[in-house]
Amino acid sequence: MWTFSSKYCCSCGPPQRRISPLERRLACLRFFGITGRALVAPLTWLAVTLLKGTYYECAASEFASVDHYSVFDKVTSSKREELLAGFPCDRPSASSDMILVRDEVALLHRYQSQMLGWILITLATTAILVSCCLARCCSPLPILQHHYWTHHLENERELFEQAAEEHSRLLIQQRLKQLFGFVPGSEDVTQIRIPSCQDWREISAPSVLCMEDATQSLYSSLGERVVGDSEEEKSGGIELKP
Template sequence: MDPVQKLIQFCFDKRSAIGYSFMALLTMGGQQWFSFVAFQCPCSHENLLYGFVFLFAPALVLLIIGYFLNTRTWKLFTGCCLKPKRMFPKGNPFHCLLVFIQLTLNAFIAPVMWISVALLHGSFYACAMSGWQNPGHVEFLCQYKSELCHKQLFAVTCGNTSMPSPDSKAVLLLLQAQSQVLGWWLIMTAALISLLSTCYSSCRSKVSALQLKFWRIYLDKEKEKFEELTQEYAAKLAERNLRSFFEDKEPEGFALPSNKSWDEISSLYCFIPDQQYYSTLHRFVEHGKPDTADERTPMLNFVEVQHNTSIV
């Protein structure tokens, strides 16, 4: 294997880590751009609202995008208004709730990165909290400071207060320190939740580590081949219809899956402990009909979670 192939294989094996690193760099770049270009603290009593909007509004947008880009979201909700039972296998709403929790955890990756980086930078938080007029908060920040601190706290982040420069600088440093401490707590909490959820998924896995690895490879290959074959068959069908139209003749026969078949392979995968299937498509090809096994649970373990959280 030449060095280029080794590099490609390494990137493929580590695609989740590389993807998250790339997302972190984009988040840091976006936060810096907001800080230097778009963010201008008003230094008034509107500081609280303005600072928190810049801190949480982009995170909310990233959360929505995270839901939108996850294919499992659409597998779960597409057609659910017409066929609610698709969301509740065997009439158990717990399965749907479990899937939605995983979708939410995956979607929260980018927002948590944004808020963490913003808190470590400190400008959004400092602006917001300098406008919070809670008496206890103001007294804490202005302790042992000039009397002007109580009246001009909101102007600290702009550096245009009448209070002595050391007092103004001390308040600003205290706000930034609070922001950074909150940022590190958020990072540690997110890392701990990620570790515990991964350990739990691995401990609850019904298959071995090597089979999990094979499973992930299979899912990637199935997705790759699905894209190739859908392009090929769509092109053939389009060509057949256009030739029939332009040549004014009856179209040739063209076999396509039924709506029921499409519906079956589009549902979320359900793992069956006593059978060895690696996807909904695999199970459908083997059976050709919906599975009726009594014991089935949505495939929410290590395999599909890691496969769907891959960024590249």
């Protein structure tokens, strides 16, 4: 969802770019697909909870209708609420009549909870079926092109992450070599460089990623000071002789 919203809401994009109707339809298709997949986990948890009935029984026992039970005729309303709220706690000191009422109320609540659970499952299944059918009918792409487009986006994201990781590693290794004179993990270290106080101050300063007037974005806290060092300054390191 973050990638999807950044593509259409990012302020770094061209201000005059117009989104075509095809892009809007594909964006809506992806939005509803992401939303549907995100709702699977909470709906599943809610359905399982309702089918089990324990949470519903605890929540609804205080509001159960017990006016037709004679055991509650001489019980005040506040005491009745207290007794009903304690039904799920299974108190052993209750009378036999109260235990009978408690079991009947618990059984009724379990029936209601399971009924709500199956209704939720039916509605969710129907909604998913209708949504999938509408998505395929309203999609501007045929089925084979839709599959290709989906796999293309997945492969693009995966390869981009691999390339970005490799690129950042190479860039950081280059700047570390300019700062210290060697790359971590290198076996053949013949020259090291001692950073100056100005170097440490430069790399300790906060960096800004996308500056409006800059030709390149600065993604490293090692700073421009290290990148801009001349070759004469780099050659003034300490040579390590075997």
